[in-house]
Amino acid sequence: MRVSTVMMFERSVSSMNRQQSAFMEVGEQIASGKRVVRPSDDPQAASRAVGVSQSLAANGQQSDSRITARNSLSQEESILDSVSDSLTRAKELLVQAGNGTLSDADRQSMATEMRGVYEALLGQANSTDGNGSYLFGGYQDGAEPFVKDVSGAVQYAGSDQVREQKVDSSRLMEVGNTGRDVFQTVAAGSGYLARADSGNSGSLTFTGPKVTDTTADGYGDDYAISFSDNGDGTFEYTISGGPNGDTSGTYDGTSTTLEFGGVRLTMEGAPEGGDSLSVRPARNMSPDVFTTFENMLSALENPLDSDADKAAFANTLSTSSREMDNALDNVLTVRASVGARLNELDTLDAVGSDRAISYTQTQSDLIDLDYTTAISDYVLRQVGLQASQKAFVDLQGTSLFDLM
Template sequence: MRISTVTMFESSLSSMNRQQGEFMKVGQQIASGRRVVNPSDDPQAASRAVGVSQSMAVSQQYADARVSARNALSQEESVLNSVSDSIASAKTLIVQAGNGTLTDADRASIATELKGIYENLLGQANVTNGNGTYLFGGYKDDAPPFVKNGGEVTYQGSTNVRAQQVDSSRQMPVGNSGKEIFESVHSGAGYVATADAANSGSVIFTGPTRVNAADPGYGEKYTIQFTDGENYQILDEDDNPIKLDRDDNGTPEDTFSYTSGETITFAGISINLEGKPAANDEIALAKAPDRSLFTTLENAIAALDSTTETDAAKASLQNTLSTVSRELDNSLDNVLTVRASVGARLNELDVLDDVGGNRTLNYEQTMSDLVDLDYARAISDYTLRQVGLQASQKAFVDIQGMSLFDQL
């Protein structure tokens, strides 16, 4: 078979170009650090790498969301810490105001301090974050959630709060509404007693105290009503007198004699009464209702700014302070409960960060296995391709010199 000179040249050139292409491909892999530079290098690995890359991007978005959620919750936790300190300070002032040796001027001074705490709490309730949105407004975070109208503070925010997707299966609330913090009590709050504003006697109460929460009547609303200065009845929610066998003689009664300083126990609760009642004086007892912290402080300030020239006025002041003290305790417990919830969410974010970090490491390992370069093998291939290219070039030079004309 006759092989033409053109065929030899074309075959040698084709071989040299092929060797050069393979040499450049290995060089490109080494330069990029990737085994799969183009999808055609390994279509299956390239296809799987696209899916892993998308999963890594989603995981990174969740990580960014957790950073945002952590910033919001950390700021809320800081504010709640200040709120709890303010409530504790108010409680201290209320205890101080209950000292019977204080004058009206002394109590007015305490009221001034309470007004400062009141304004401080209002400012904390309307705090904004770094973006200018109100922290405790819920969905309505573009305006102050607590507005003062006619001396009363009302909540005008939303009861729903924003949530953030911090993981594939976890949507986490990144805040709490102002109503939940400043206008609620925790579920375990007990009874609160309140003296009727129209009372004209000098009865002062202490308590109430929970005795037996399993009592069938525990949790209902009751009213202690004095029929005169010596007798009283206990009315249920429908104003019907309840009957008790207080003397354990087997004969329930609905009217009882009053003795100053006695402790009345019924329906799983007890309350101590002291002083001289007047006819139709009433003391209401009910499970702690949702009460605005600002309303509680407003009642305390109004009571401390009033005069105590009569025994009835003194009793009214002491009863108001007792009610306010119990309500402040409930408010503080509620704030601490919300704060604990914030702390639990921050801890959960830490756990999700660990899980997300491990997941990202797995994605990176999978991606490396699919497309990253084995440098030892690549350098060996690079040297081999270089030798092959040099051999191809040398063969081409030799063939180029093979001509019969050189023999003439």
């Protein structure tokens, strides 16, 4: 093969360009701190790094989502704390109202304070978060969940579906509770509740009911107790409901204890013919803390002019006291659920932090630069470039005339 001067120059320039390209490539890596500056540097590592980067971004989004969820749940927990205080104060007023020495004026004064607690509770039920969304409205968080109708009774106008938020790759968490869950529900195991019908005109009062046997035949069923006057100072009572049909007995108008379906109910005073009581599981008695307040306010504000009025007041007091206990137990149960979710968010944060460290380390292993190796390569490439430049300079001075 004929070796020409042009070919020698071209090969020298090509070698020098290769050395300069390799030198600049290492310099670019050192300047950027990345081993893989562009996908062509290492296609497999670049591809894997894209997947890791997406996972890292998703983990960051989930972390932001947990912050939002924590803010909502923390605000709800704070409101539930205030609700618990309101219900506790209402229960204290109910206990005071049971004092038989109070006058109508005393009860009216208590009703004024009770109404203040009632309005405060309504305000708490319509609380908003920092963005103006109502905490207890469910998906319908743009309007007040609890509103008063034309009669002044509070009605729930929110959604029955709870807002959810994805706080981890496989965890969709409820970030609130509906108003119905908090204010119109009883906790599991709330037992039975008795209520005197509004049309009662006798002086019959009741104590209980008390659950005696949860395994009894008919436990969990609804019952109704009705009375008829025998005309001789005694009364016929009929217990309707349960698996065995109606049962009847005689009541002497003074005091008696009835046991049926695993519950015990004590009665005192004389009923009128047609009077009746309802005895049902608390969950079947349309639980609503605002209705309980309204019933109690009505009882406190009305004067007690007769034995029938006093009996109605005592029965309302007994039922309202149990309903208030059930409402408080339910709020505490919801609050415990909120606390459990906050604890779970803390755990997910710890897991997310560990996951972020793992992803970052994997990404670093794939594309980050080993400076020790890179600097060694940089020096080596520099020597190679200098050698090729020196060879090219020497080649320029080569001539056959030097040998003549």
